[in-house]
Amino acid sequence: MSSDVPLSVLDLVPISSGSTAAEALRNTLDLARRAEEFGYHRYWLAEHHLNPGVAGTSPALIISLVAGATTRIRVGSGAVQLGHHTPLSVVEQFGLLDAVHPGRIDLGLGRSGGAPRTPAAPAEGAAGVAEGAGESEEPGTEDAPGKEDGPGRTEGTFTDSGLYLPPKYTGFARLLASPRFRLHQALLRQPGATTPEYPDQIDDILALLAGNYRSADGVEAHVVPGEGAAVEVWILGSSGGTSALTAAARGLPFAANYHVSPGTVVEAVEAYRKAFRPSPALAGPRVLVSADVVVAPDDATARRLASGYGVWVRSIRTAEGAIPFPTPEEAARHRWSDEDRALVADRVDTQFVGSPETVVERLEALRAATGADELLITTITHGHEDRVRSYELLADAWAKRS
Numbered sequence: 001m002s003s004d005v006p007l008s009v010l011d012l013v014p015i016s017s018g019s020t021a022a023e024a025l026r027n028t029l030d031l032a033r034r035a036e037e038f039g040y041h042r043y044w045l046a047e048h049h050l051n052p053g054v055a056g057t058s059p060a061l062i063i064s065l066v067a068g069a070t071t072r073i074r075v076g077s078g079a080v081q082l083g084h085h086t087p088l089s090v091v092e093q094f095g096l097l098d099a100v101h102p103g104r105i106d107l108g109l110g111r112s113g114g115a116p117r118t119p120a121a122p123a124e125g126a127a128g129v130a131e132g133a134g135e136s137e138e139p140g141t142e143d144a145p146g147k148e149d150g151p152g153r154t155e156g157t158f159t160d161s162g163l164y165l166p167p168k169y170t171g172f173a174r175l176l177a178s179p180r181f182r183l184h185q186a187l188l189r190q191p192g193a194t195t196p197e198y199p200d201q202i203d204d205i206l207a208l209l210a211g212n213y214r215s216a217d218g219v220e221a222h223v224v225p226g227e228g229a230a231v232e233v234w235i236l237g238s239s240g241g242t243s244a245l246t247a248a249a250r251g252l253p254f255a256a257n258y259h260v261s262p263g264t265v266v267e268a269v270e271a272y273r274k275a276f277r278p279s280p281a282l283a284g285p286r287v288l289v290s291a292d293v294v295v296a297p298d299d300a301t302a303r304r305l306a307s308g309y310g311v312w313v314r315s316i317r318t319a320e321g322a323i324p325f326p327t328p329e330e331a332a333r334h335r336w337s338d339e340d341r342a343l344v345a346d347r348v349d350t351q352f353v354g355s356p357e358t359v360v361e362r363l364e365a366l367r368a369a370t371g372a373d374e375l376l377i378t379t380i381t382h383g384h385e386d387r388v389r390s391y392e393l394l395a396d397a398w399a400k401r402s
Contacts, residue, residue, distance in 0.1 A: 005367055007398055008042035009035045009391065010078050010259075010290060010378040013056035017324040017382065021055040025065070027384045032066045034388050036073040038395035041374065043070070044078030044108060050184050051322035053312070060093040067101040076106025078255070078376070079236040083112060083195045084188045087204035088223065095226025108234040108255065109205070111198045111243050156349070159266065161368035166346040168263040171317060178319035199246045206233065206250065233281075234288070239264040240271030248272045251279020253286035258366060259378055262350040265289065269370045289372040291363060292351040293379050295390040295397075299354040305381045305390075306353045307331045312380070313344045327382045356397030364401070 011031065015024045032043050045062045048054045056062060059077035067075045080090055090107070097105045156166040175181055195201075207213035211227040214220055234253050237243025238261035247254040254272045258265040269287050276285040292309070296302035308326040311334045315323040352362040363375060377394065381387045 005372065006041035006374045007039075007395060008044065008074075008288070008374060008376045009040050010044045010046065010376050011056065012046045012048065012054050012378065012380070013062065014322075014380045015053045015055055015324045016384075017326050017330060019324065024055040025062070027387075028062065029065060029069045030384070031388055031391070032070050032073070032075075035391055036070045038392050039399065040073060040377075040391070040395065042074040042076060042106060042376075044076050044106065044376065046078050047081050047084075047110075048322070049084075049188060050180070051316075053315075053322040053324040060097060063097055063105065064100070067097065067104060072104075074104050074106055074232070075101070076232070076234070077108040079108040079110030079112075079234075081110050081112040082198065082201050087201055087208060088221070090205055091208040091223045091226040091229075094231050095223055095229045098229035098231050099225040103230050105229075105231045106234060107205075107231045108236050109202065110236045156263070159365070159369040161365040163362075163365040163369040164262075164349060165266060166263050166349050169261065169346050171343060175317060175319050180319050180321065198242055199249075202235070202246055202250065202252075209233070237268055237272075240267040244268050244272040245275050248275035248285070249277055251277050251282045253282060253288065255288040255290065255376065256370065256372075257290050258350065258370075259290040259292040262346055266369060269372075273371075287370060287372050288374040288376050289366060289370045290376040290378060291366055292347070293359055293363070293377050293390065293394065294351070294353045294381060295356055295359050295379075295393045296386070297355065297393070299358055302353045302355065302358075302390075304328050305383075305386050306351060308382060309351060309380070310334075310336075310344050310348055313347050314340055317343050325380055325382050356393045359394060360397045360401050363398070 009031070011028055013024050013028050015021055028045075035043055043066055045059045045066065046054075046056045047059050048056055059080055063075050063077065082090070090109075094105060094107045156164060158164055204213065208221065208223050208226060209229055209231070211222060213222075232253070234255050235243050235247035236255040236257065237247070238257045244254060244256075246252075248271070254269070256265050256268040256272070269289070272287065273285045278284065294302050294306040296305055305328070307328045308331040311326055311331045312323060315321065352359045354362075366372065367375060377391070379387055379390045381390065
């Protein structure tokens with residue numbers, strides 16, 4: 001694979017309909033080994049909870065499994081949701097990982113799960129937020145999303161490189177107000193617990209890693225293992241707000257989420273670059289950008305494999321929780337209302353689906369629009385071998401591009 005702009009993998013450990021969490025974990029280990037063979041640079045695992053269709057609940061545990069099943073590829077979190085963890089617990093977990101797999105571990109940190117946000121604000125920081133929607137409909141289904149809103153869409157804007165930026169998604173009020181979301185928060189926090197400010201959490205993690213942590217009254221804390229761990233710390237974010245500015249102020253690399261919040265990806269990377277301050281670890285800005293991708297030998301096959309995305313993201317944005325990823329036939333049976341279409345439109349219009357040539361062209365547009373130093377690819381299909389083949393076809397085509 002060409003090394004000028006490496007490709008990496010983001011894995012949510014998705015569960016397909018008719019399958020189990022155990023099988024999803026075995027598929028993750030197989031995909032990680034294959035991704036290493038294909039030349040991918042990193043393999044990141046997401047954090048999600050209470051989703052019937054996602055088995056990626058504990059990044060540190062799955063990172064340990066993946067790192068043990070591979071030999072060279074970097075393995076990390078995309079992302080640890082700091083609203084559910086303390087800085088000490090994070091440094092201890094990733095210190096243990098580094099002790100066993102030195103120099104291969106990435107610590108991606110997100111703000112999701114923290115203090116409540118305004119209803120219009122996206123959940124920053126989780127590159128692996130379980131969202132996705134199909135690029136096009138299952139062939140022959142007349143009421144699936146994407147049938148009327150394809151490349152000729154009139155809303156949103158295009159960058160000079162041809163990247164589509166949909167209107168910013170503002171439908172978070174329904175999700176945040178749902179009883180399921182409140183239960184999610186209650187089960188992940190101790191009663192009465194409060195989450196510190198995100199920049200303060202990051203500072204504590206960096207201090208614990210560096211070995212210079214001091215409490216407010218001057219007491220030292222030294223984490224063993226953890227202090228001095230050679231982990232690569234990344235900040236993940238969806239806008240030009242707290243996460244981007246926190247990364248920039250501390251001279252840390254930044255992962256921007258086109259696959260989570262495509263309408264804000266350009267503003268996110270621009271805010272990060274504008275505010276960046278050099279650090280001992282990083283002399284200049286370093287940007288990774290994520291994308292939802294499905295590749296097959298031809299466009300029609302890819303569209304069929306991706307046809308379950310719309311139904312899947314609808315289950316998330318209606319606060320039902322991510323369903324097991326459907327087959328194309330199951331997806332075709334869903335009857336789409338206008339409300340459903342609007343709910344997933346930004347994701348339908350921004351997933352990169354097609355032949356290797358089609359997807360490489362669209363990834364190049366994303367790279368050009370964001371100046372990405374690296375691209376993070378997340379792919380979900382019902383069939384495991386289709387998913388593996390998608391990553392293989394993309395890696396081969398990316399390496400051969402002129």
